[in-house]
Amino acid sequence: MNSNEIKILAIESSCDETAAAVVVNGRDVRSNVISSQIALHTLYGGVVPEIASRKHIEKINQVIGQALSDAGMTLDDMDAIGVTYGPGLVGALLVGVAEAKAISYAKKLPLVGVHHIEGHISANYIENKDLEPPFLCLVVSGGHTHLVKVLDYGKYEILGKTRDDAAGEAFDKVAHEGNPHAVEFPRAKIVDGPYDFSFSGLKSAVLNYLNGCKMKNIPIVQADIAASFQKAVTDVLIGNAMKAIDEFGMDKFAIAGGVASNGTLREGMRAACEKKGVAFYHPSPIFCTDNAAMIGVAAYYDFMRGQRDGLDLNAVPNLKLGER
Numbered sequence: 001m002n003s004n005e006i007k008i009l010a011i012e013s014s015c016d017e018t019a020a021a022v023v024v025n026g027r028d029v030r031s032n033v034i035s036s037q038i039a040l041h042t043l044y045g046g047v048v049p050e051i052a053s054r055k056h057i058e059k060i061n062q063v064i065g066q067a068l069s070d071a072g073m074t075l076d077d078m079d080a081i082g083v084t085y086g087p088g089l090v091g092a093l094l095v096g097v098a099e100a101k102a103i104s105y106a107k108k109l110p111l112v113g114v115h116h117i118e119g120h121i122s123a124n125y126i127e128n129k130d131l132e133p134p135f136l137c138l139v140v141s142g143g144h145t146h147l148v149k150v151l152d153y154g155k156y157e158i159l160g161k162t163r164d165d166a167a168g169e170a171f172d173k174v175a176h177e178g179n180p181h182a183v184e185f186p187r188a189k190i191v192d193g194p195y196d197f198s199f200s201g202l203k204s205a206v207l208n209y210l211n212g213c214k215m216k217n218i219p220i221v222q223a224d225i226a227a228s229f230q231k232a233v234t235d236v237l238i239g240n241a242m243k244a245i246d247e248f249g250m251d252k253f254a255i256a257g258g259v260a261s262n263g264t265l266r267e268g269m270r271a272a273c274e275k276k277g278v279a280f281y282h283p284s285p286i287f288c289t290d291n292a293a294m295i296g297v298a299a300y301y302d303f304m305r306g307q308r309d310g311l312d313l314n315a316v317p318n319l320k321l322g323e324r
């Protein structure tokens, strides 16, 4: 056994994925197990918190066991336990946090609580071994839209976030084959928050457009509307990101979160970065959606900085990034 290796068992249960992973020295993912509940929640048209909590309880031991056996290790090989403690659904988070605390207590292992968004950002370190702070990161998922300055490991400055709906909600519903220039939807600018986002006006514009078509008996080409909608969202995300790159003189830019695997957004960002001579980073799709490997990466850097949580660690559903 190599004593220079720091092995972290990471647990993620903030929404509808029960996940566990083993990460060695922060960037070496030895296992990454994800049990998704998506099919179950689709029946109800969205994530049902109570069902999510119950499913996490049913799956978590099995998922952790699988992560350890995939890595060819046992709990006795671990040096620390990392766990998402917020933000997310409180009941779902509690399952992971309680499990992590139980293992920490039983095996006398240090406990490290991780912010979910910090995990998403850290997913970029897994495959981009050269990436180090400082850099700029756009985190986009079904629940989050954050433009973040990563000052150092564990040190973040939020430049902007969404004032209303997350950008991911928009991407969730769109197709990819339409004409993005078919309809010119508005790009919202926020005067008192240059890096903030707003997508509710855009959603209303789409509804108004659809109603207008119905009233005038104009045929609706769904794929075109979806593509135009996606283009409007992407333009705003890219616009704000490039503005921040200019203002703060950043030479590295990363995207993260579930929507980071969206081809239109990724290629748009890549092209915009190339134009400016800025290095562009993104995780593989498997590390974009919720997973525990990213939590293990973040936990490693938190652990190395000396962060230790007690058995009083609690789930914090509305945890802010960089709060401690």
Ligand code: ZN
Binding pocket: 116, 120, 141, 257, 258, 289, 290
């Ligand atoms: Zn997430």
